[in-house]
Amino acid sequence: MSAAAEHPVPSSVKIAPPPAELEREPLVLNNRSIGWLSDHIAGICEGPAPKWWLPALMISSTALVMMLGCIGYLISTGVGVWGLNQPVEWAWDITNFVFWIGIGHAGTLISAILFLLRQKWRTSVNRAAEAMTLFAVACAGIFPVIHVGRIWYAVWWLPPIPNNYDIWVNFRSPLLWDVFAVSTYGTVSLLFWYTGLIPDLATMRDRATGKVKKFLYGFFALGWTGSNRHWSNYEKAYLLLAGLSTPLVLSVHSIVSFDFAVSQVPGWHTTIFPPYFVAGAVFSGFGMVLSLLIPLRTLCKLEDIITVRHVSLMCKVILATGSIVGYAYGMEFFIAWYGGNPYELAAFKNRAFGPYWWAYWSMISCNVICPHLFWFKKLRENMLFVFIVSIFVNIGMWFERFVIIVISLHRDYLPSSWGYFRPTWVDVCTFIGSFGLFVTLFLLFMRYLPMIAISEVKGVTPQADPHHPQGGAKQGGHH
């Protein structure tokens, strides 16, 4: 017996409705019914493809093919086709890797951390954000693999397989920790995303008309019937996956930052890196979520589900994490001076005023100045403005990784080992091509899978609440 059933509220007791200012804005606008939600969201995959979809796919897959061509050229010729030369042996490759991994972090933050914090607004954006995570990790995974040069040896450097002298990989190296962190992150994100998809795949299966579609959706839906006994285990598994993804996502970018922080290079060897990288990752990831979802909410007519309030809340996350990033930039400089290490100070002076000053100040204007525009509600609720700022956030965060990696490397201790990195066309085309991969995967995802978690959005509507009049609760009745 539930407690409410044992102590019914007598019908004579009138509970005053909360005052208007305490009423939260609804998460789904226009009081849409739960049936409308599945019709509308599944409709994106079921109807004919929107006019812009195929041209977009053609452009993105062309970029993808360009990347594959560049990778083929790189592998057949050698890493010299990139602009790498002493002393800069890590440049765009690792910049792109850290950039893409960071993008992924917003998806996990939305799906896991906001779930644990019971932020119900996450339901409208979590599916697309998690898909973004997976695709970003896929893009990220390419760069460390191809940057090693003779990639046919990578099998001995990545998984623990003994080489021809029977020597094992060195687990004292943060680079190996990174292999485990990133592959675990990719796998767990996939599991979490798939778990969330199961009930929606069942919805797609039940709606599918074609035989092939019905079989494929049905196969991956695992025979889901929406049984409440199943939901009980499902919700527990989902909660646990959220609980596991939270420490995971915090560890992944911390370990990525160890790649730098554990080394002795001035500009890299700082203890602030793990929290600073994680905040930056979330910052850039939310930028990418907004860059994707703002056009999509208009193109797919999702304004009732991804509301202005959702966008405004994400802008607030950008503001918060952007402030942390700005603080970290300041603190790095302070410690470079206060720490009394002349090499560290020289590295930081060089960062702001050296030959790469333009990269540093691009980073500062995009990452430190831009987010503070979101203090203003008017700007947070202007979709075009938010979209433009979200692009700047992405640019700024790419520059942050470039600044950290290239500027710290390009002047070694001896002036004889100073250099200036210039990218080649292969560098540029590989990076642009990685966007091709990302966008291609995302376009395919939004066309064939429900890009909004149907069952979760249904669950946060008043119609879904058995204690709400719209959910069928009788006025003054028990519950």
Add this chain to the structure above:
Amino acid sequence: MNAYGLMAVFETPADAMHAAEQVRDAGYSKWDVHTPFPVHGLDAAMGISNSKVGWFTFIGGATGYTTGMIMIWWMNAFDYKIVIGGKPMFSPFYAFPVSYELTILFASFGSLIGMALLNRLPRLHHPLLKNRRFCQGASHDKFIVVIETADPKFNAEETRKLLASAGSKHIEMVED
């Protein structure tokens, strides 16, 4: 004709929940409520106890951590010892990041596999999924109570009466 169970369609989660309370109090054991999303309070209304998925997660996590620690010790400190930077052959500190990741990896697989095992999924066939009305409702916007004929208390007439009194507008027998 072999019947699988009696299915009653409800329009709102509150109606389904009240029906579930009545079915529970009538002492049925092989029955279920099929909903398009998890309805809060329905577990209590059905009398379902806390899920046991957590045990699978815990076993997965413990396995992952131990695997990581033993693997690293065996590879770097036992099978082929190499001194690197004068550091100890094995230390739980340098082995921690990888073991931590493996803890999460194995625990996540544990959760998903635990969920699948406890729910007896995947299932390629289910009598309910052959019923058009069920498919158009349970994953869309209806709340469906199903009492199996295999339930020892099942009685075609009594059960139908119970579900009708709970307020269902549509009750039908589902074939096996």
